[in-house]
Amino acid sequence: MRQGKNRVIDMTRVAGGTFRMGSNKHYPEEAPIHYVRVDDFWIDTTPVTNAQFRRFVKSTGHVTTAERRPRPQNYPGISPKMLFAGSLVFSPRADITDLRDWRQWWIFLRAADWRHPYGTGSNIHGLDDHPVVHVSYADAFAYAQWTGKELPTEAEWEYAARGGLDGKEFAWGDDLFPDGRQMANTWQGNFPVENLALDGYERTSPVTAFPPNGYGIHDMIGNCWEWTQDWFSASRLQDGDKPCCIPQNPRGVPMEESFDPDQPAIRIPRRVIKGGSHLCAPNYCCRYRPAARHGEAVDTSTSHLGFRCVLREKPQE
Numbered sequence: 001m002r003q004g005k006n007r008v009i010d011m012t013r014v015a016g017g018t019f020r021m022g023s024n025k026h027y028p029e030e031a032p033i034h035y036v037r038v039d040d041f042w043i044d045t046t047p048v049t050n051a052q053f054r055r056f057v058k059s060t061g062h063v064t065t066a067e068r069r070p071r072p073q074n075y076p077g078i079s080p081k082m083l084f085a086g087s088l089v090f091s092p093r094a095d096i097t098d099l100r101d102w103r104q105w106w107i108f109l110r111a112a113d114w115r116h117p118y119g120t121g122s123n124i125h126g127l128d129d130h131p132v133v134h135v136s137y138a139d140a141f142a143y144a145q146w147t148g149k150e151l152p153t154e155a156e157w158e159y160a161a162r163g164g165l166d167g168k169e170f171a172w173g174d175d176l177f178p179d180g181r182q183m184a185n186t187w188q189g190n191f192p193v194e195n196l197a198l199d200g201y202e203r204t205s206p207v208t209a210f211p212p213n214g215y216g217i218h219d220m221i222g223n224c225w226e227w228t229q230d231w232f233s234a235s236r237l238q239d240g241d242k243p244c245c246i247p248q249n250p251r252g253v254p255m256e257e258s259f260d261p262d263q264p265a266i267r268i269p270r271r272v273i274k275g276g277s278h279l280c281a282p283n284y285c286c287r288y289r290p291a292a293r294h295g296e297a298v299d300t301s302t303s304h305l306g307f308r309c310v311l312r313e314k315p316q317e
Contacts, residue, residue, distance in 0.1 A: 011042040011311065012160075012217050018246060019159050019166045023291035029234050030291050035246045036155045043152060043160045044308035046207035046218045047226060048143060051128035053114060053135070056143050065136035066113040066301045087112040087134045088302040089119060090279060092192040099284055105192040106302075117303050129206040131224045131306040137271050137298040140227045140307035149309035154230040154272045154293065155250050156310055161220035161275065161290035163213030169289055171213040171221045176282075184210050184222030186288045187281035203278060204304075221288050222280065224306040225273040225296070232270040232295030270295035277304035 016039040023030040056062060066087035070078075089112050092105035112119045114134045124130070135143075144151050152160070161171050168174055172183050182188075182199035189196040201209070205223055212218045230251070273296045276288035287294060296305065 008042055008311070010045050012045045012215055013042050014040065014156075014160050014215055016040045017159070019162060021155060021158055021291070023289070026286065026289070026292065029293060029295075036159070036250060037246055037248045038153075038155055038159050039249055039312065041152075041156055042311040043156070043217060044310070045212075045216065047131035047224060047306045047308045048140075049129055049207055050114070050124045050132050053132040053143065054128075056146050060142075060146060062139070062142055064114055064134065064139045064301070065299060066134045070299075082108070084110050085113070086110045086119075088300065089117070090192075090303050094193070096193055099191075112303070113301075127204070129208070130204045131207055131219070133204065133224055133303050133306050134301040135227075135306060136301045137227055137296075139301070143307075144309045147309060149311050151227055151229040151307060152310040153249070153251055154228045154274065157220075157226065157228050157274045158290050160215060160217055161213065163215045163217065163220075165214060171290055172211070176288075182210070184219070184288060185278045186222045186276065187279055187284075189281070191279065191281035191284040201278060205278070220275055220290070222276055223278055224275075224304050225277050225294070225302075226275050227296070227305070227307040228272045228274055230272040232272045232293075268297040268299055270297050272296075273305065279304050 016037070018035055018037045020033050021036040022033045024033050067085055069085050070083050086109050088106050089109040090105060091107045091109070096104045098104070109119045112122075112134060114132050115124060116122045117124065117133055140151055162168065163171050165171070165173060170176060170183070172178065177183070185199055185201050185205040187195060188198040195202050199205075199210075207223070208218050210219065210222070213220055273294050274290075274292070276285070276292060280286065280288045286292070
C-alpha cells in the first residue's frame with residue numbers, strides 16, 4: 001500500500017452483491033441471519049503491516065493512543081496510578097480458574113505500543129510483514145485518511161471475508177481444519193494456558209503466511225482482530241429493520257456504550273471488530289469466522305488488534 005495517485009497497490013477488487021450476513025448458530029450478537037447488499041469496493045489484500053504503519057508515522061509524526069498518557073477528565077473516577085501510556089497485552093497467569101474473567105490473561109502494560117508490542121525491551125525487528133497491533137480506532141482512522149481510504153463497514157468486511165462462499169462457517173468452507181491443514185493463525189490447545197502452536201505461531205504471523213480466501217484476500221480470519229467503522233450493537237439489525245428486507249450498503253448501527261465494571265462512571269463507545277485472532281480457540285472465543293463480531297471500546301488498543309482499509313469508488317489507476 002502506498003500513499004499517492006495509485007491507491008489500489010496491494011488492494012483487491014471485490015465485486016458487489018447480495019449475501020447472507022450473520023449466523024444463528026453461535027453467539028447471540030451474530031443473529032439473525034439477514035440478506036445485505038454491498039456495492040463494488042477495493043479492500044487491502046492483507047492487514048496493514050508494521051512496515052506500512054511505520055511509513056505513515058514517519059510521514060505524519062502520528063503518536064498512537066497507546067503512546068499518550070490518558071487525560072484524567074476522560075476517565076472520571078479512575079485511579080491516578082492507572083493514568084500512564086500503555087496498552088493491553090496478553091499475559092496469562094498460571095493459576096487461571098475462571099474463563100469468564102479476562103483480567104486473568106490481559107494486563108494493561110506500561111510502555112506497550114505498536115513499536116514495543118510486549119512492553120519495554122520488546123521490539124518489532126524482523127516483523128515488518130506482521131500486522132501492526134496496539135492501534136486504537138483513532139489510529140486506524142488516521143492511517144486510512146492518510147492513504148485516502150476508509151475503514152470497512154462490517155458488511156463490507158464480512159462479505160470480503162467470505163470470499164464468495166455464502167453461508168459457510170469459515171472463509172474456506174465448513175471444516176475448521178480441512179484435511180488436517182491449518183488455514184489461519186488461531187489458538188490450538190487449552191486456552192489460555194496451553195498453546196500447542198500447531199499452525200507454527202504463538203503470536204502474530206506474517207500476513208501472507210496462510211492461504212488466501214476465494215477472493216485472494218489474506219488473513220481475514222485469525223492473526224489479529226480488525227477494526228470496522230460500524231458502531232457496535234448487541235443486535236445485527238437497526239430498530240425498525242426486518243430480516244426480510246435487504247439493506248443496501250449499511251453503514252452502522254446505533255451506538256452502545258461499554259461500562260467498566262470497576263469504574264462504572266466511565267462510558268466508552270464501541271465499534272465492531274471482526275475476524276478473531278491468534279488467541280481464538282475452540283474452548284474460548286470461537287470467533288474465527290466471517291459472521292463473528294465483537295464490540296471494542298474505541299480508546300482500546302491490544303496486542304491482537306489491527307485493521308485494513310477499503311476504497312468505495314474505483315480510483316484512476
